[in-house]
Every structure is written in structure tokens, then in C-alpha cells.
Amino acid sequence: MTTRAQLRKAALALPETEEGTHFGMLAFSVCGKGFVSLTAEGQVQFQLPDTEAESMLAEHPTGERLVRMGRPIGVRVLLADVNGMVLNTLVRAAWKHRAPKRLAAALTAAEEGDPSKGDLPASIGRPAMRALHGAGLTMLDQVATWSEAELLALHGVGPKAVGILTEALERSGHSLRET
Numbered sequence: 001m002t003t004r005a006q007l008r009k010a011a012l013a014l015p016e017t018e019e020g021t022h023f024g025m026l027a028f029s030v031c032g033k034g035f036v037s038l039t040a041e042g043q044v045q046f047q048l049p050d051t052e053a054e055s056m057l058a059e060h061p062t063g064e065r066l067v068r069m070g071r072p073i074g075v076r077v078l079l080a081d082v083n084g085m086v087l088n089t090l091v092r093a094a095w096k097h098r099a100p101k102r103l104a105a106a107l108t109a110a111e112e113g114d115p116s117k118g119d120l121p122a123s124i125g126r127p128a129m130r131a132l133h134g135a136g137l138t139m140l141d142q143v144a145t146w147s148e149a150e151l152l153a154l155h156g157v158g159p160k161a162v163g164i165l166t167e168a169l170e171r172s173g174h175s176l177r178e179t
Contacts, residue, residue, distance in 0.1 A: 001080045002079050002080065002082050002083060002084050002087050003079070004026070004038060004079070006084055006087060007026075007036070007038060007044060007079060007087060007091070008026075008028075009153065010087055010088045010091040010092075011028035011035075011036055011091050011095070012028070013134075013135050013154075014030065014091070014092065014095045014099075014107070015030075015099075015103060015106070015107060015136055016030050016031055016099075016103060017029070017030050017095065018030075022034055022037055024040065025037045025038055025039050025040070025045075026038040029098075030095055030098055030099045030100075030103065031099065031100055031103070033098040033099075034047060034098065035047050035091075035094040035095050035097065035098040035099075036090075036091055036094050036095075038079060039076075042078055042079050042080060043076045043077065043078055043079065044076070044077060044078075044079045044082065044087075045066055045074060045075070045076045046066075046074045046075050046076075046090050046091070046093070046094040047066075047073055047074040047094050047097055047098055048074045048075055048090070048093055048094055048097055049097050050072060052093050052097070053065065053072065053074055053075045056075050056077075056090060057075055059086075060075075060077050060081060060082065062077060062078060062081050063075050063076060063077035063081075064076050064077070074094065084155075085155060088155055092107075092134075095107075096108070107134065118133075118137075118138030118139050119138075119139050119140050120132060120137075120138065120139070120140065120143070120165070120168075121164055121165070121168045123164050124157075124160075124161040124164045124165060125160075125161060127156035127157075128154075128156050128157045128158070128161035130156055131154040131155055131156035131157045132151075132154070132157065134154075135154055140165070140168055140169055140172055140174065141172075141174060143165055143169065143176070144169055144174040144175065144176060144177065145177055146176065146177055147176055147177045147178065147179040148162055148166075148176050148179070149179055151165070151176070162176075
């Protein structure tokens with residue numbers, strides 16, 4: 001079962017995201033535009049373009065269209081009905097849909113995980129590289145501000161990648177943040 005804490009973590013990992021409330025709901029916005037919220041009843045609401053909304057509804061029959069002033073703006077589904085990996089994907093899609101184009105393009109480039117950008121060891125693997133870049137981490141000194149648990153919580157980062165990063169940090173005189 002996916003939790004409120006997982007939603008918060010997925011949303012706040014994205015650049016320029018702010019947490020707040022909207023009509024009493026936990027809400028996340030990027031540059032002043034809401035992209036995901038959580039109702040008191042435990043329904044998560046994603047602002048998504050029509051194509052992604054249709055795809056999400058096809059995979060989650062318990063979901064429903066979110067309509068404002070007669071216009072579809074996204075989808076709503078019980079948070080408990082969405083697994084963690086799908087939640088991350090939907091949060092990113094909603095963020096990209098509402099973020100300024102320059103910011104969305106920068107995240108897309110980071111997700112491609114170009115190892116030539118930054119000083120992360122390529123031996124961590126492409127999934128870990130994409131995850132770290134997607135979280136805005138391209139340099140070892142940035143990684144040092146995270147704990148092992150926080151890194152392992154990123155989809156794509158496993159114990160092997162954390163071990164390689166820990167060794168690289170030690171060689172440069174740094175270490176992961178203690179929890």
C-alpha cells in the first residue's frame with residue numbers, strides 16, 4: 001500500500017516543488033501551479049494531459065476523471081490502489097505537465113542520465129544514474145548531502161550503486177550524511 005509519506009517524497013524530489021494545502025488538501029505545486037494533491041479521503045489527484053489520463057484510467061479501473069468547469073484536467077484514484085513505482089511515474093508526469101517548459105526539459109535531460117554531466121562514477125549503472133540525475137544529483141558532493149536510506153529509496157538505486165558511490169566519496173574525502 002502506498003503512503004502519504006511516499007507521495008510527499010516523490011513530489012518533493014522534483015525540482016522547484018513546494019508543499020502546501022489547497023482547499024484543505026495536501027498539495028504540491030511547481031512554480032505556483034498545482035500538479036498533485038491528496039484528499040482527506042485518501043484520494044490522490046494528478047493533473048495530467050488527456051493521453052496520460054486515459055492510460056492511467058485503463059490501468060486503474062477504480063480511478064475517475066478529474067473535471068473542473070466542464071473540462072477534464074486529470075485523474076483521481078485512491079492512494080492505496082497505486083503501487084509505489086506507478087505513483088512515482090504519475091507524480092513525474094503530472095509535474096512535467098504543469099512545470100515550465102525549461103524546467104521540464106531540464107528534468108527530461110537529467111532522467112536520460114548522461115554520465116558526461118557531473119562526476120558520478122559511470123559504474124553505478126544507467127538506472128541509478130537516471131535516478132540520481134532525476135533527483136538533481138550530478139556531483140559527488142551533492143550525493144554526500146544524502147543518507148544511504150534516502151539514496152536507496154530512489155527507484156533505480158540499489159545497494160551496489162550505493163556501495164560504489166560510498167567508495168567514490170571516501171576517495172574524495174567525503175561520506176554520506178548520517179541519518
